[in-house]
Amino acid sequence: MSDEVKSPNYWKSLNELANNKEYKKFAEREFPENATELGDQVSRRSFLRVMGASIALAGFASCRRPVQKILPYTQQPEEVTPGIPLYYASAMPFQDALTGVVIENHEGRPTKVEGNEMHPASLGSSSKFNQASMLQMYDPDRSRYVSRDGERTSFENFVNFCNEHFSNTGRNIAFISEANSSPTYNRIKEQALNKFSNAQWVTYEAFSEDNALEGTNIAFGERLRTVNHFDRAEVIVSFDDDFLNPAANKNSVEATRSFSEARKVTSEEDDMLRLYSVESTFTVTGSNADNRLKIKSSEIPLFIHALASELSGSVSGLSAFSGHSNKFSDHEWIPVLAEDLLNNRGSSILTVGSEHAAEVHAAVAAINNALGNAGNSVTYHSVSHINDGSDREAFRDITESLSNGDIDTVVFIGANPVFTAPSDLNFSEALSNAETTIHLGEYTDETASQCNWHVNRAHYLEAWGDGFDYTGTRSIIQPQIEPLFSGISEIEFLNAVTTGSNAKGYDLVQETWRGYHSTNFQSKWEKILHDGLDEAGSAFPAQSVNISSGFSSRMSQFISSEAESSGTELVIRPDSKLFDGRYANNGWLQELPDPMTKVTWDNVALMSKNTADRLGVEAAGLGVANVDVLAITVNGTTIEVPAWVQPGHADDSITITVGYGREGIGKVANGTGVDTYPLRSTSTMLYATDIQVENTGKKFEIACTQDHNSMEGRSLLRYATLQEYRDNPEFSSYDSAYNAELPGEAYAGEQGADQPLSIFDAIDEADYPDYEPQWGMTIDLNSCIGCGTCTIACQAENNIPVIGKREVSNGREMHWIRTDRYFEGDVDDPKALHQPVPCMHCELAPCEQVCPVAATTHSDDGMNQMTYNRCIGTRYCANNCPYKVRRFNFFNYTKEFLTTGSDPEVVQMAMNPEVTVRFRGVMEKCTFCVQRVNRAKINKKIETDGESLKPDDGSVKTACQQACPADAIYFGDLTDPESKVVQTKKNNRNYLLLEELNTRPRTSYLAKLRNPNPKLA
DSSP states (O other), X not given: OOGGGOOXXXXXXXXXXXXXXHHHHHHHHHSOTTSBSTTOSOBSGGGHHHHGGGGTTTTTOTTOOOTTTOOOGGGOOTTXXXXXXXXXXXXXXXXXXXXXXXXXXXXXXXXXXXXXXXXXXXXXXXXXXXXXXXXXXTOTTSOOSEEETTEEEOHHHHHHHHHHHTTOTTXXXXXXXXXXXXXXXXXXXXXXXXXXXXXXXXXXXXXXSHHXXXXXXXXHSSOOEEEEOGGGOSEEEEESOOTTSTTTOTTHHHHXXXXXXXXXXXXXXXXXXXXXXXXXXXXXXXXXXXXXXEOOGGGHHHHHHHHXXXXXXXSSSOGGGTTOOOTTTTOTHHHHHHHHHHTTTTSEEEEEOTTSOHHHHHHHHHHHHHTXXXXXXXXXXXXXXXXXXXXXXXXXXXXXXXXXXXXXXXXXXXXXXXXXXXXXXXXXXXXXXXXXXXXXXXXXXXXXXXXXXXXXBOOGGGXXXXXXXXXXXXXXXXXXXXXXXXXXXXXXXXXXXXXXXXXXXHHHHHHHHHTTOOSSHHHHHHHHHHHSSBOSSOSOOBOOOOOOTTHHHHHHHHHHHOOOOOSOEEXXXXXXXXXXXXXXXXXXXXXXXXTTTOEESOOOEEEOHHHHHHHTOOGGGTXXXXXXXXXXXXXXXXXXXXXXXXXXXXXXXXXXXXXXXXXXXXXXXXXXXXXXXXXXXXXXXXXXXXXXXXXXXXXXXXXXXXXXXXOTTOOSSOEEEHHHHHHOTTTTSHHHHHHSOOSSGGGXXXXXXXXXXOSSOOOOGGGSOTTSOOEEEEEETTTOOOOOHHHHHHHHHTTOOOOOHHHHHTTOOOOSSEEEEEEESOTTSOXXXXXXXXXXXXXXXXXXXXXXXXXXXXXXXXXXXXXXXXXXXXXXXXXXXXXXXXXXXXXXXXXXXXXXXXXXXXXXXXXXXXXXXXXXXXXXXXXXXXXXXXXXXXXXXXXXXXXXXXXOTTSOOOHHHHHXXXXXXEEEETTOTTSXXXXXXXXXXEEOTTGGGOOOBSEEEEOEEEOOOTTTO
């Protein structure tokens, strides 16, 4: 054979026939199914470890309808049409507050969670935890059976055991429960305490409102729940309170919506709520503040006392602070804040983070009362299910009793204190002294592994229940499917322990609600099930408050003991995605970038650049994969955690989050992150001041989705102050952004630029069919808080897979909508800006011009479409997309799962049946939820006998729009002049991203506004 014919292709074909080593090596690199991908250490099969439930959704979900509703399909239910989803109202519990939700069902299989528009806790919106709860139910690592001493048994055997064991009603029993507002649950709780004469009941949460309740008790003489009405306020001062974050505020959906409404601006004549934030860590709330001050968390009480002292001369009720002086008394913020608060009496709010001391909460409550906010912008409510005493003190006492051997039986209901309890209590050791230990939980977690009995818990989507939202709206939790693993709800479990009977949750809940509605119960019950809430007088009563007689002496004692901290402090917070660790096995949440750091799959030690320099930590940690590892020691306990430089963080302060480093609960959580709970003790619940920190010299790889943290002179995210907007209403226009002198570094674009020139042939709008809608979207950056709920909602709706830490590190994240976070200003004290970026659906789409197989095309209704089975994976479109919103599916996740021996039908039922499950080697991206659009167009066509395909305005909501708690996304028909999206695009703040490229996106933005106090600018 001559050299001329020895082409690479010929060489390949010969080696393919021979199947020799050279060809096998080539095939492994070219077609890495079940092989290492291009030299990576993670094989295709090993993705199962991190994908968890995202590839096994609904593994056993086929038509498992609740018994109370099921009908055989030989007599098909009248309301069911195959292929048409049904929607049922329910509520999701988070600690002791419910959020009203609506669940989408496909032939008895729940697939999506949405907010309930009729429910005041959601108003149709949701949080990232609500959205991700669907994946939690389908998690294959959930506990699947009842066990005794590690051996599988049945719930019937457990009930028999309860009959025998609890027949001795004089036993020393400790019930340790998570927070729960269910009236049914609390009714049975009272029965238990009445039956067992020596029983103690403790509510334990690692992060709770216990200090806030104690604070109102100090201030007003009663443990009351504080409700901040942000929509009634003109000025908010947040002290270390990340109230827009669902991990820090169990009422975050309602709080975010009311906060956003108070900052809506439709014209330059509108006013806008002003937010001050004083905090140590750059939080989501701090990033949305108009004025932000970074100080150490240990200095927050000092700052509040200085402010109270400044106000004491102008209002009554603050005499305890009169004449007090500390390091912040001369701070420039103090007189400015005092003036703004005094000018807005009755319409201002002061709020402080839940983990600060009770006395700090008492001081804030006293200031709110003195300013006339109590009863107006802030209300205080009596909550029936809240205990009379401090839950944390009760938990310490019960642990001491366990250590002394005074308790023979411990019953855990959802709580996991072996993992989350303060380290100095040595709870795990104390628990070993109990003779009988019983645990109810969704996972065989750290506490379950130390218990004699473990009962697998039903997910809230599988069980009957009830409860109250944060402000007292009573709601029903309605199951959507029979328990996948025969799980038991908390009310069924508690009833078994108390009565020794195996009652059904449906009957237990109905028994409670018959007490609320003694007449016409059945019709009222059906209406409540339909609406998802009971509107009949179920709100917690608001109380009139007055400063208690002992307040001044208590505060004087606390003030006299305050000391200015020195050295470096450690701040311990719940994780923005995993909370206290209960969501650690949820792949959607693990892979969601942190709102501020954009880190996934790990927790890190946050610090300022100045602190990093002092510790010898490489400042280039921003977006760099390999970072330094720190050894942090508190009270003799040392952990090692990766360091991360965070602009805007307080100096001499390090922030860590909990919930990681778990083992044995599931494939996703195992080995992910660092367990930081060992550094949290009863004296360091929020911060520790006596710590030692050193750089170990080790390196650790961190997966971060955003390397560039500034806009680098481009006008990507346009913003101005409210006053600048009033002076120049057209500030966000193309001419202004590029040709005029404007405030803000974000506008440092090319000066004197001409109007954009098109490199493509323009599309004549007259060519579009007049009977078709033309879809468009607007994102209001003034409302967006950067929480990431839209990303999880999109993932749940569109069958987007989890890819794991290694692939995220390779830049292969699959999310169809990302939220960019930019810093503007000095690295020590920058402003943070958030911008969601989906596919722009350009009229002159660069991707469409370069696709060699016409896989990406323009639809008649103006969408940029993807035809998956036509795509050959050249990725030309991604290279040509200036917005970088197209995602390439490097792996065939579904096929890989099928090779493990699972039933193909099970995997098909795992996904949203209205959305194509993509295969390896295709491009995918935002579709404007085309399945929802087409469903609405079909319905409209049926309604009008084929005369129209234009749905009514508001009848189509994309997943991101529907979930957004800030109401920041608008979607609709651009040919309808009355549509909300058209009205927003007429706003003078409307602009196009990268407008100079003239791609003519269908998605536009409303420029962001800030309302800073000019005296602090």
